[in-house]
Amino acid sequence: MGYRTNPDRILExxxxxxxxxxxxxxxxxxxxGRELDTNVPGPDATNPERVKLVFRAVERAYVKTAQRDELGxxxxxxxxxxxxxxxxxxxxVSVSIRYMDAPRHDDxxxxxxxxxxxxxxxxxxxxxxxxxxxxxxxxLRQALRDGVMAAYEKIESRVxxxxxxxxxxxxxEVQVTMDLRPTx
Numbered sequence: 144m145g146y147r148t149n150p151d152r153i154l155e156x157x158x159x160x161x162x163x164x165x166x167x168x169x170x171x172x173x174x175x176g177r178e179l180d181t182n183v184p185g186p187d188a189t190n191p192e193r194v195k196l197v198f199r200a201v202e203r204a205y206v207k208t209a210q211r212d213e214l215g216x217x218x219x220x221x222x223x224x225x226x227x228x229x230x231x232x233x234x235x236v237s238v239s240i241r242y243m244d245a246p247r248h249d250d251x252x253x254x255x256x257x258x259x260x261x262x263x264x265x266x267x268x269x270x271x272x273x274x275x276x277x278x279x280x281x282x283l284r285q286a287l288r289d290g291v292m293a294a295y296e297k298i299e300s301r302v303x304x305x306x307x308x309x310x311x312x313x314x315x316e317v318q319v320t321m322d323l324r325p326t327x
Contacts, residue, residue: 171213171216172217172220172322172323172324173213173217173320173321173322173323174208174211174213174214174216174217174287174320174321175208175211175213175318175319175320175321176204176205176206176207176208176209176210176211176318176319176320177204177207177316177317177318177319178200178201178203178204178207178316178317178318179314179315179316180196180197180199180200180203180314180315180316180317181314182196183312183313184196184311184312190303190306190307193306193311194299194302194303194306196311197240197302197306197311197315197317198295198302200240200315200317201238201240201291201295201317201319203317204238204317204318204319205287205288205291205319207319208287208319208320208321209284209287209288214280214283214284214287214321215276215280217279217283217321217323218276218277218279218280218283219276220232220279220323220325221263221275221276221278221279230258230259230260230263230264230275230279231257231258231259231260231325231326232257232258232323232324232325232326233255233256233257233258233323233324233325233326234255234256234257234258234286234321234322234323234324235253235254235255235256235290235320235321235322236253236254236256236286236287236289236290236291236293236294236319236320236321236322237251237252237253237254237294237318237319237320237322238251238252238291238294238295238298238317238318238319239251239317239318239319239320240298240302240305240315240316240317241315241316241317241318242305242310242311242313242314242315243313243314243315243316244310244312244313244314245305245308245309245310245311245312245313247305247308247310250298250301250302250305251298252293252294252295252296252297252298253294253297254289254290254293254294254297256286256289256290257326258279258282258283258286258323262282263275263278263279263282264278266278266279266281266282269281283321283323286321287319287321290321291319
């Protein structure tokens with residue numbers, strides 16, 4: 144059997160090529176949405192109103208992340224041969240709030256999640272689609288929504304503290320990131 148027809152060598156070359164691509168593109172396993180809120184709350188705004196303004200920036204960053212092409216690329220990994228085997232994956236959803244005009248550290252909340260094959264199958268039954276990437280996209284969006292809410296709940300007390308310190312009286316940058324990796 145020649146070099147070109149030897150299946151072991153072909154698979155070895157495919158694995159080597161995939162390993163090189165994974166090393167060169169470490170950011171292809173995450174989807175990110177960023178929102179810059181430049182609306183300064185009025186001087187008569189109460190603390191709960193100012194917290195709501197920060198939360199609305201988190202919501203807008205979440206929507207950007209859910210609509211990004213990168214989330215579709217993450218879902219496509221469920222369809223590709225060998226990328227995510229058996230339709231299982233682990234990941235993290237993080238919410239980072241940065242107060243640009245205040246000498247305060249970023250508030251970061253991280254929530255882990257897991258995608259199981261049963262979730263992808265259930266999404267397929269609900270949508271009527273047999274495409275794994277479409278079903279995975281539904282599961283990832285649900286995990287993103289739940290993860291953003293859980294991560295925000297973790298940092299909500301620090302956001303309220305920042306509002307009391309008036310750190311939100313300038314630019315506020317919110318970044319929502321979903322990171323996905325295959326389970327071993």
